Amino acid sequence: MSENRPTSFTCPLPIDQYPTVTLPHGGGGKLMNQLISEMFLKAFQPDETGQPHDGAVNFLGDSRFAFTTDSYVVRPLFFPGGDIGSLAVHGTVNDLAMCGARPLFLSASFILEEGFPMDLLWRVVQSMKAAADGAGVRIVTGDTKVVDRGKGDGIYINTAGVGELVSEDPIAPESIREGDVLILSGDLGRHGISIMTLREGLAFETKIESDSAPLVEPVMDLIESGVAIHCLRDLTRGGLVSALNELAMASRKTFHIREKSIPVSEPVHSACEILGLDPLSVANEGRFVAFAPASEKEKCLEILQSHPVSADAREIGTVVSTHPPLVTLETPIGVTRILPMPSGEQLPRIC
Amino acid sequence: MSENRPTSFTCPLPIDQYPTVTLPHGGGGKLMNQLISEMFLKAFQPDETGQPHDGAVNFLGDSRFAFTTDSYVVRPLFFPGGDIGSLAVHGTVNDLAMCGARPLFLSASFILEEGFPMDLLWRVVQSMKAAADGAGVRIVTGDTKVVDRGKGDGIYINTAGVGELVSEDPIAPESIREGDVLILSGDLGRHGISIMTLREGLAFETKIESDSAPLVEPVMDLIESGVAIHCLRDLTRGGLVSALNELAMASRKTFHIREKSIPVSEPVHSACEILGLDPLSVANEGRFVAFAPASEKEKCLEILQSHPVSADAREIGTVVSTHPPLVTLETPIGVTRILPMPSGEQLPRIC
Numbered sequence: 152m153s154e155n156r157p158t159s160f161t162c163p164l165p166i167d168q169y170p171t172v173t174l175p176h177g178g179g180g181k182l183m184n185q186l187i188s189e190m191f192l193k194a195f196q197p198d199e200t201g202q203p204h205d206g207a208v209n210f211l212g213d214s215r216f217a218f219t220t221d222s223y224v225v226r227p228l229f230f231p232g233g234d235i236g237s238l239a240v241h242g243t244v245n246d247l248a249m250c251g252a253r254p255l256f257l258s259a260s261f262i263l264e265e266g267f268p269m270d271l272l273w274r275v276v277q278s279m280k281a282a283a284d285g286a287g288v289r290i291v292t293g294d295t296k297v298v299d300r301g302k303g304d305g306i307y308i309n310t311a312g313v314g315e316l317v318s319e320d321p322i323a324p325e326s327i328r329e330g331d332v333l334i335l336s337g338d339l340g341r342h343g344i345s346i347m348t349l350r351e352g353l354a355f356e357t358k359i360e361s362d363s364a365p366l367v368e369p370v371m372d373l374i375e376s377g378v379a380i381h382c383l384r385d386l387t388r389g390g391l392v393s394a395l396n397e398l399a400m401a402s403r404k405t406f407h408i409r410e411k412s413i414p415v416s417e418p419v420h421s422a423c424e425i426l427g428l429d430p431l432s433v434a435n436e437g438r439f440v441a442f443a444p445a446s447e448k449e450k451c452l453e454i455l456q457s458h459p460v461s462a463d464a465r466e467i468g469t470v471v472s473t474h475p476p477l478v479t480l481e482t483p484i485g486v487t488r489i490l491p492m493p494s495g496e497q498l499p500r501i502c
Numbered sequence: 503m504s505e506n507r508p509t510s511f512t513c514p515l516p517i518d519q520y521p522t523v524t525l526p527h528g529g530g531g532k533l534m535n536q537l538i539s540e541m542f543l544k545a546f547q548p549d550e551t552g553q554p555h556d557g558a559v560n561f562l563g564d565s566r567f568a569f570t571t572d573s574y575v576v577r578p579l580f581f582p583g584g585d586i587g588s589l590a591v592h593g594t595v596n597d598l599a600m601c602g603a604r605p606l607f608l609s610a611s612f613i614l615e616e617g618f619p620m621d622l623l624w625r626v627v628q629s630m631k632a633a634a635d636g637a638g639v640r641i642v643t644g645d646t647k648v649v650d651r652g653k654g655d656g657i658y659i660n661t662a663g664v665g666e667l668v669s670e671d672p673i674a675p676e677s678i679r680e681g682d683v684l685i686l687s688g689d690l691g692r693h694g695i696s697i698m699t700l701r702e703g704l705a706f707e708t709k710i711e712s713d714s715a716p717l718v719e720p721v722m723d724l725i726e727s728g729v730a731i732h733c734l735r736d737l738t739r740g741g742l743v744s745a746l747n748e749l750a751m752a753s754r755k756t757f758h759i760r761e762k763s764i765p766v767s768e769p770v771h772s773a774c775e776i777l778g779l780d781p782l783s784v785a786n787e788g789r790f791v792a793f794a795p796a797s798e799k800e801k802c803l804e805i806l807q808s809h810p811v812s813a814d815a816r817e818i819g820t821v822v823s824t825h826p827p828l829v830t831l832e833t834p835i836g837v838t839r840i841l842p843m844p845s846g847e848q849l850p851r852i853c
Contacts, residue, residue: 162624172618177648186646194627195610195634195641207642209607211666212565220609220662221645256560258571258662259546262613267523273513276545283546290546291558294572295537296658297528298851304653311571311609311662315562500649 163189177500179388179434180493184397204323204401205246205385208316215316217252219243222309226500228275231345232361233436235308236278241363241436242387242502243312244286248370249383249439251322252314254286259310260294264303275306286365288312318374324401326381331442331470333406334451336369336461337362338414339391343433343498344422353425357418364437369458373441378451382442386435387502389493392478393432394440396492399476408468408490409481431480432493434501442470514540528851530739530785531844535748555674555752556597556735559667566667568603570594573660577851579626582696583712584787586659587629592714592787593738593853594663595637599721600734600790602673603665605637610661611645615654626657637716639663669725675752677732682821683799684757685792687720687812688713689765690742694784694849695773704776708769715788720809724792729802733793737786738853740844743829744783745791747843750827759819759841760832782831783844785852793821 164185175182197207206219223239233241244254259279263272283290290310320326341362348359366385373380382402384394391413395406415423415430423430437460443451448466455464471479478490515536526533548558557570574590584592595605610630614623634641641661671677692713699710717736724731733753735745742764746757766774766781774781788811794802799817806815822830829841 162621164620164624166620170620172614172616172620172623172648174616174648174650177614177646183646187644190624190627191610191644191646194624194631195644197640197642197644207607207609209642211562211567211606211664214563214565216562216664218607218609218662218664219643220611220660222611222613222647222660224613224647224649255562256558256569258558258569259542260571260573260660260662262573262575262658263523263528265523265525269515269517269521269523270513272523273515273541273545276541280545289548291548291560292570293538293542293546293548295528295534295542296573296575296851297523297525298575298655298658299525301652302655304649307613307647307649307658309571309573309611309660309662311569311611311660313562313567313569313664500647 163193174499179393205249217247217250217314219246220311224307224500225502231358233363234278236275237282238363239308239310240279240282241365243310245366245385247312247314248367249385251318252316254288254314256313257288257290257310258292259290262307263297264305265300267305286367324398327402327442329470332445332448332466333468334441335467336439337463338416340419340430340433342436343501344419355418359418362435362437364460369455369461372454378447380443385439388434390432392490395478399478403476404470405472407471407479411483412467514544525850530744556600568598568601568665570597571662575658575851576853582709584714585629587626588633589714590659590661591630591633592716594661596717596736598663598665599718600736602669603667605639605665607664608639608641608661609643610641613658614648615656616651618656637718673734675749678753678793680821682793683796683817684819686818687790688814689767691770691781691784693787694852695770706769710769713786713788715811720806720812723805729798731794736790739785741783743841746829750829754827755821756823758822758830762834763818
């Protein structure tokens with residue numbers, strides 16, 4: 152059909168099994184990871200040596216910078232604690248921070264459906280501006296596309312981000328070492344559960360607010376204080392379980408975590424029971440894990456606990472051996488079990 | 503509904519007139535420009551001094567870089583001369599080139615609709631890779647979202663791009679000077695017409711191929727040869743007429759162009775007559791105008807004509823006076839008329 156028809160049409164994914172894209176392909180679990188590794192990474196070969204991380208690190212002149220992108224399709228558009236606009240800023244600045252970069256510039260690209268109310272668009276845009284100001288970034292470039300009625304869902308937003316590397320040493324999966332401690336920045340599951348309770352029309356005594364927030368300040372403080380951080384990862388789609396499984400695979404290490412150490416608020420816990428969800432697999436938008444040498448634990452906790460967004464930081468586990476790559480969980484009754492990668496079905500369109 | 507509810511809910515657009523988003527808001531004409539200037543630029547204030555251009559130019563350390571984004575929603579996905587994948591690469595590298603930057607890195611973010619065939623996705627992804635190789639850029643980071651059936655249209659792609667500034671002097675609307683010549687890089691209308699003839703099911707004796715192509719090589723050659731380029735702009739949505747009107751407004755200058763000098767192929771001309779379109783307002787994806795001092799004209803033409811993608815380059819007009827900001831056209835019979843900004847209705851979802 153065209154001169155740039157590629158030479159090979161053989162799809163590298165098991166097409167018999169998944170002839171079409173399914174919702175779990177965007178869910179942050181196994182199928183999404185397969186799509187990324189078997190198709191996108193195979194075709195684009197972004198980095199022949201490193202492992203996939205929240206963003207790409209490259210040079211521009213003498214400066215090292217991180218570059219990342221995310222599209223946001225969350226439903227509903229407005230939820231307790233945020234909206235698609237603030238989420239589109241927080242998600243992308245957090246990905247930059249997880250690379251050890253100070254977020255500087257964002258792009259904002261809108262795919263609008265014909266008929267989307269103009270005043271809602273203005274509300275989303277103002278929310279993006281407020282979130283950008285709060286995270287210390289500037290939205291410097293953008294794009295607008297409109298699709299015909301019935302071919303979209305009101306509004307989709309893409310933000311890409313550029314940040315300057317602050318850390319000298321690579322903050323990346325390949326830097327994780329045996330003996331590192333895993334530090335979790337706060338309680339789990341509030342973003343996903345705030346969305347799910349809205350969707351399901353559930354009412355709880357305590358309103359559950361999303362944890363959506365910029366993580367730039369605690370992360371920059373950690374790095375600038377000279378704490379030897381090995382890796383950072385925010386806990387978005389697929390929650391803690393997906394993030395740790397991805398990192399275990401990428402670093403080829405075993406992580407052992409203790410369920411008792413992991414904070415989950417009472418309302419989130421109750422909602423998870425009703426909805427049949429595991430809070431450890433639920434999406435967050437303002438939570439991360441840090442990997443650091445055990446010797447840095449106290450300093451790391453002290454710094455994180457000094458910031459409101461990570462005031463509840465605590466150690467949840469350790470990197471225990473160099474193989475095989477998996478995540479084990481010690482349950483409250485002392486039994487150890489493997490925490491497998493979620494399939495990705497549980498919470499579509501959470502971000 | 504949330505703590506980041508903005509303080510002002512008054513939408514800055516005339517909401518009585520356009521209470522909702524309409525297709526022309528994405529069409530590259532008047533309404534899109536109003537949406538951008540009255541809403542996005544007002545909220546985000548990306549650059550308090552400069553004028554909107556194809557990308558934003560900022561510093562990272564000592565390096566100046568350009569940063570740009572575009573979402574691609576073109577239908578049909580495959581067309582003579584390209585597809586949504588190659589377009590998503592060409593469009594973004596061209597925006598970087600128009601800033602005088604050498605494109606280095608792209609991001610790729612996919613919004614996939616549940617049910618989209620996996621082999622088509624693979625075909626698009628391979629086309630992106632081939633186009634990136636052809637343009638000398640690397641796709642280094644990405645994202646995948648899946649939306650439920652009926653909430654998308656198969657596939658939307660966002661690419662953002664980062665490039666390093668090659669030109670010392672700003673290549674931007676504010677650099678345009680009275681007496682500058684306007685040089686057009688080739689014939690107009692092939693991208694838009696190739697899409698429209700497919701959509702309308704029209705058959706012509708000569709198949710019309712999109713002009714979608716990377717413009718990096720001729721632009722880098724111009725700059726590196728020391729030609730004093732004042733401004734560059736690719737002629738996408740709204741074609742030559744939109745691009746020139748935007749630049750006339752941004753530079754506060756009058757441009758005078760001669761219709762006789764503007765190449766339009768015979769098949770495009772015929773198709774435009776049948777479809778009732780003005781080839782000067784039809785989208786291109788591999789064409790640009792350069793503004794340069796008259797003294798640089800010969801050198802500029804010689805360089806452009808040495809590259810296949812701009813072999814047909816020619817002077818089409820001049821910057822004639824410093825006010826008012828408008829575009830005038832001398833018709834083939836010698837009459838001069840104003841070329842107003844298109845409303846943006848004619849070709850939805852062309853890119």
